[in-house]
């Protein structure tokens with residue numbers, strides 16, 4: 114039996130259907146039947162013996178009201194879902210059939226009620242599932258770089274973080290800092306453990322969240338680091354006084370980034386430094402002695418002149434004199 118898709122409109126036609134329609138200038142019904150027949154014919158050629166044509170036709174759109182018949186709860190809850198906009202918006206091509214924007218055409222499933230006849234993004238490979246979402250969500254500002262982001266590359270699908278059918282404030286998108294942290298911590302347990310150290314940003318208290326520093330959708334910067342204005346690392350959003358530009362830069366701040374000297378996820382050391390004493394941090398670069406463990410990508414600095422008697426306690430606290438370790442506008446030696 115041939116069933117004409119409900120609510121068929123130009124917006125809903127896939128490109129081949131649209132091409133056929135345009136070329137023949139035939140009534141919509143004829144075009145749809147021809148499209149269906151063409152595809153049926155191709156399939157019959159490929160597989161003999163030919164099954165009845167009715168089983169062969171591709172699934173078509175039936176509209177959300179058809180889904181409602183059997184999925185009443187989901188349908189009702191959907192009225193409060195942000196995606197309900199798809200149901201009512203004429204421009205997106207899925208007016209009155211929003212369910213099928215993610216689940217694909219549902220005519221076969223509506224007849225067979227078999228799970229095999231409907232697309233369930235949760236059961237697809239992440240890359241396949243993401244494709245369904247990205248038909249609409251590609252090129253949104255929040256998703257810049259998504260396809261090269263670490264989550265996409267490592268098969269963490271959109272639906273791992275967004276439960277499409279959950280409503281309420283934290284339903285589809287975690288918004289509260291504590292909820293976001295919980296979501297991220299579920300997979301990144303080691304990172305979360307760092308935030309239990311004594312010196313850290315106040316994530317466990319819910320005052321800040323992972324997405325203050327990271328974009329879960331990926332960016333062009335490694336580690337999906339959030340950016341502030343002018344594409345600078347997101348630390349400057351809150352620590353603008355470290356941004357400069359300074360007349361006298363301290364090279365590693367600019368060149369290697371904050372994580373050269375700080376552990377942004379938390380540290381056993383005051384100021385979240387990589388080492389217990391400030392002098393140890395400095396001498397990793399400013400020393401002609403072989404260092405026990407130089408920072409991974411450290412550029413070496415100059416060696417302190419001879420006046421620095423490192424055995425004297427006076428010289429051990431470098432920042433007593435070199436106060437402006439992040440950069441200075443008055444002193445080449447970063448004194449003030």
Ligand code: HEC
Pocket residue numbers: 175176177179180181182183184212213216218219220222223224226227228229231232233236
């Ligand atoms: C005639 C009743 C009926 C209609 C109409 C119907 N469904 Fe279903 N649907 C079911 C049943 C029954 C199941 C459970 C199948 C199973 O678990 O084997 C199901 C399961 C599903 C699933 C889960 C599949 C999976 O992999 O677990 C999705 C998604 C779904 N339906 C979407 C839809 C959409 C979208 C529509 C409208 C286009 C729709 N359904 C219309 C009866 C229906």
Ligand code: HEC
Pocket residue numbers: 177180181184187188191196211212213214215216233234235272275276277278279
């Ligand atoms: C924005 C995409 C999207 C839209 C729109 C959408 N769904 Fe879903 N649906 C999903 C995803 C993703 C899942 C997998 C489970 C999950 O992540 O919540 C799902 C799961 C389901 C299931 C399986 C239920 C279960 O508990 O596993 C049914 C049934 C279903 N959807 C029906 C519908 C119906 C009916 C509509 C329209 C009222 C609809 N969906 C609209 C994305 C969507």
Ligand code: HEC
Pocket residue numbers: 195196198199205207214215234242245246247248249250271272275277285286
């Ligand atoms: C047919 C187009 C379409 C598809 C397909 C689609 N979305 Fe959406 N999505 C929308 C629209 C429209 C909104 C409403 C907000 C807006 O205008 O951007 C939205 C909003 C969202 C939001 C934000 C909700 C909020 O509270 O701000 C999330 C998260 C989201 N979608 C995730 C997904 C995921 C995950 C998928 C795939 C399973 C998906 N979308 C598939 C059109 C779509």
Ligand code: HEC
Pocket residue numbers: 243246247250255259264269270271272273274275286287288293324329330
């Ligand atoms: C690792 C978890 C994760 C993954 C994977 C993920 N998101 Fe998100 N998404 C989030 C979080 C967390 C937020 C809230 C961000 C915020 O508040 O800044 C969000 C926000 C959103 C929003 C709302 C943006 C806004 O500003 O209102 C949309 C739309 C969205 N995501 C769509 C997607 C789509 C589409 C995919 C897959 C291509 C995806 N997300 C993958 C975690 C994720």
Ligand code: HEC
Pocket residue numbers: 263264267269273274293296297298299300301323324327328329335336337338
């Ligand atoms: C479903 C599991 C899962 C969830 C939830 C998740 N991630 Fe991930 N994340 C991964 C995997 C897998 C990778 C890639 C392997 C790795 O680097 O650990 C990754 C990588 C990353 C990276 C990049 C690491 C790099 O080396 O480039 C960052 C940053 C990140 N995640 C932050 C977050 C944030 C923020 C959230 C919460 C919004 C989050 N993740 C939620 C699984 C997850």
Ligand code: HEC
Pocket residue numbers: 294297298301304305308314316321322323324325326327336338372377378
């Ligand atoms: C204060 C800013 C900040 C916060 C908050 C933050 N990160 Fe990071 N994160 C960074 C920086 C900076 C790096 C890069 C460190 C480096 O290059 O050595 C990083 C690296 C990572 C990495 C990759 C390297 C690694 O250590 O495994 C992952 C994964 C990650 N963060 C996940 C998270 C998660 C999950 C949260 C929330 C629980 C979080 N981050 C909170 C700044 C932050």
Ligand code: HEC
Pocket residue numbers: 313314315321325326347348349350351352371372375377383384385
């Ligand atoms: C959302 C705002 C925000 C962002 C983004 C942020 N910080 Fe912070 N940071 C704070 C606040 C607020 C404090 C004060 C300490 C507290 O919360 O207890 C702080 C404290 C610190 C301290 C310790 C200061 C002290 O006196 O002990 C260091 C070091 C630091 N941040 C480095 C960074 C680095 C590096 C980044 C980027 C990877 C970063 N921060 C991103 C808000 C932020």
Ligand code: HEC
Pocket residue numbers: 348349352355356363365366370371372373374375384386391394432438439
């Ligand atoms: C060359 C090592 C180094 C680099 C790189 C570095 N810091 Fe620091 N930072 C320090 C030291 C050392 C202290 C402690 C100063 C003290 O004890 O007087 C400190 C202290 C801080 C403090 C707390 C005290 C204050 O001045 O507000 C913040 C916040 C901070 N750094 C943020 C950052 C940010 C953001 C970046 C990246 C833009 C960064 N740091 C890069 C070495 C560094």
Ligand code: HEC
Pocket residue numbers: 363364365369373374391394395396397398399408411412413414415431432435438445446447
């Ligand atoms: C990751 C390596 C690194 C670390 C750690 C580091 N520096 Fe530097 N520092 C440099 C480099 C590189 C220069 C630029 C040297 C040049 O231009 O010859 C520099 C420049 C300086 C200068 C300016 C003098 C000059 O040679 O231009 C002073 C003073 C200084 N650092 C002090 C410190 C202090 C104090 C600390 C510890 C808080 C510290 N540095 C930590 C790499 C580092």
Ligand code: HEC
Pocket residue numbers: 392395396399414415416417418421423427428429430431432433434435446
């Ligand atoms: C008592 C104050 C004082 C302390 C403490 C101190 N310095 Fe200095 N430092 C100076 C002075 C003064 C100069 C400038 C000497 C000159 O210009 O001839 C200097 C110069 C430097 C320079 C080279 C600047 C250049 O122009 O080449 C470096 C590097 C440096 N100090 C690193 C350190 C480190 C690392 C520590 C901690 C281990 C430290 N300083 C502790 C006073 C101090």
